[in-house]
Amino acid sequence: MGQSIDDKEITRELWQSRLPICFILSDEDMSKVNRSELPEPLYLMLARHSYFPCIIEKIHRYYSTYFKENVNETTNNINLANLWLEFESIPLKWHYPIGVLYDLYASSVSSTSHLPWQITVHLSKFPEGEILRFPDKESIEAHYMSTIKEADALKHKGQIIGDMQKRDHKQLWNSLLQDKYDGFWNINNKLMNYTDSLQYFRYIPFRVYIVDKPFIQKLFSPYDIDQDKFMTLNDLLDFVLHHEAQCELLANEKKILNTNVDDYQVIIHGIQPPINTPIQWLSEHFSYPDNFLHICLIEKRT
Amino acid sequence: MSTVEGDENESLGNASNSAVTNEETSSNTTRSGPLNDSEGGAKVVFLLKAAGGAPILKKKKWALPRSKTMGHIVEFLKKYMQLDSQQQQQLFLYVNQSFAPALDTTIGSVNDCFSSEGTLVLHYSLTQAWG
Numbered sequence: 268m269g270q271s272i273d274d275k276e277i278t279r280e281l282w283q284s285r286l287p288i289c290f291i292l293s294d295e296d297m298s299k300v301n302r303s304e305l306p307e308p309l310y311l312m313l314a315r316h317s318y319f320p321c322i323i324e325k326i327h328r329y330y331s332t333y334f335k336e337n338v339n340e341t342t343n344n345i346n347l348a349n350l351w352l353e354f355e356s357i358p359l360k361w362h363y364p365i366g367v368l369y370d371l372y373a374s375s376v377s378s379t380s381h382l383p384w385q386i387t388v389h390l391s392k393f394p395e396g397e398i399l400r401f402p403d404k405e406s407i408e409a410h411y412m413s414t415i416k417e418a419d420a421l422k423h424k425g426q427i428i429g430d431m432q433k434r435d436h437k438q439l440w441n442s443l444l445q446d447k448y449d450g451f452w453n454i455n456n457k458l459m460n461y462t463d464s465l466q467y468f469r470y471i472p473f474r475v476y477i478v479d480k481p482f483i484q485k486l487f488s489p490y491d492i493d494q495d496k497f498m499t500l501n502d503l504l505d506f507v508l509h510h511e512a513q514c515e516l517l518a519n520e521k522k523i524l525n526t527n528v529d530d531y532q533v534i535i536h537g538i539q540p541p542i543n544t545p546i547q548w549l550s551e552h553f554s555y556p557d558n559f560l561h562i563c564l565i566e567k568r569t
Numbered sequence: 570m571s572t573v574e575g576d577e578n579e580s581l582g583n584a585s586n587s588a589v590t591n592e593e594t595s596s597n598t599t600r601s602g603p604l605n606d607s608e609g610g611a612k613v614v615f616l617l618k619a620a621g622g623a624p625i626l627k628k629k630k631w632a633l634p635r636s637k638t639m640g641h642i643v644e645f646l647k648k649y650m651q652l653d654s655q656q657q658q659q660l661f662l663y664v665n666q667s668f669a670p671a672l673d674t675t676i677g678s679v680n681d682c683f684s685s686e687g688t689l690v691l692h693y694s695l696t697q698a699w700g
Contacts, residue, residue: 360673362671398673399640399671399672399673410671413668413669413670413671414668414671416667416668417664417667417668417670420664420665420667420668420683421682425665425667429667470682481636481638481673481674481675481678482678483678484678484679484681484682485678485681485682486681486682510681514611514635514677517611518611518634518635518636519611
């Protein structure tokens with residue numbers, strides 16, 4: 268895909284996109300506050316491509332001042348290690364990028380998005396079995412590195428990430444944490460190269476999210492050799508939905524996925540890209556820092 | 570919790586047949602459909618291999634419904650190898666000998682992207698083996 272300077276600006280725009288979020292303590296935990304003052308809502312402006320565990324310390328610190336001494340006692344069921352976030356009764360997965368969670372859940376609940384995004388903070392009754400624990404920055408860093416390796420396994424059989432130095436890996440993550448676009452792209456550019464004398468990635472790293480289902484991931488080549496043409500976002504979604512529906516049929520699932528692409532709103536980074544955009548171009552410009560295209564499908568109401 | 574089927578040779582037999590068929594019929598694996606086998610198609614057949622000095626399992630070949638997660642396999646292996654009693658907390662599950670998918674990733678999606686010639690290979694380790 269031809270690279271132009273203008274296209275590069277798009278990656279900068281996406282890097283800078285933020286979500287205003289309002290954190291409010293759950294009523295149940297609020298009733299256990301043992302200071303005279305109750306916590307006010309906490310407002311943060313967060314990068315869409317970041318992860319909630321990156322700011323968990325900040326939330327910890329904020330609420331710990333409202334619970335005297337016994338924050339880490341188990342007796343009153345208030346424990347900061349059990350902190351979790353909820354939106355409209357949905358526990359938010361710690362390891363999904365913040366922007367993906369917003370696009371998936373906030374766009375489907377209401378047709379007009381309400382900002383700031385209002386999230387409920389819980390300090391007790393961690394929903395084990397529903398979400399995984401990512402208690403600190405280190406655990407989410409390990410997840411991020413694993414995901415970027417997976418992406419490179421799809422794009423280049425893992426050759427590029429495998430040839431990188433440990434310090435390059437570190438630079439990717441640290442640039443993300445410290446919000447350094449140039450530091451990140453200095454390394455990430457290498458991951459956007461082509462190998463094996465191809466002019467495209469072997470397969471596109473992508474995940475398709477639909478509410479109430481695990482994400483869908485398939486093998487999809489951005490270029491159709493037989494027809495000598497680059498595949499589009501529509502081609503990818505059409506393939507993914509039909510393939511997944513076929514899997515569901517074979518597994519005798521009761522509810523089979525709607526396979527009509529037109530019945531969905533397609534959202535990446537809060538944007539609805541034209542459905543005929545070449546998927547290779549999207550992969551190079553619209554991927555999250557983990558090198559995956561995270562595509563949210565919101566079924567339109569009829 | 571339903572576990573990995575250990576002793577159903579019949580079901581596994583079917584599944585491996587279908588894997589072979591799949592290999593023959595789809596030379597272009599890029600956009601082939603799911604397994605066209607009414608019985609084996611709903612399940613993912615995978616090999617579990619030890620890495621980093623982890624105990625070796627007698628049984629290598631397993632099958633699970635697509636909707637089960639990597640977490641299911643980890644929990645199953647911990648019980649199967651009785652790791653809890655040895656105070657061994659961690660078990661890592663790797664794909665391609667390079668990365669460990671999040672534990673809520675379904676075996677179906679891992680299989681669709683990383684199986685080779687109809688079989689998915691997963692490596693398990695008690696310590697971090699890669700990455």
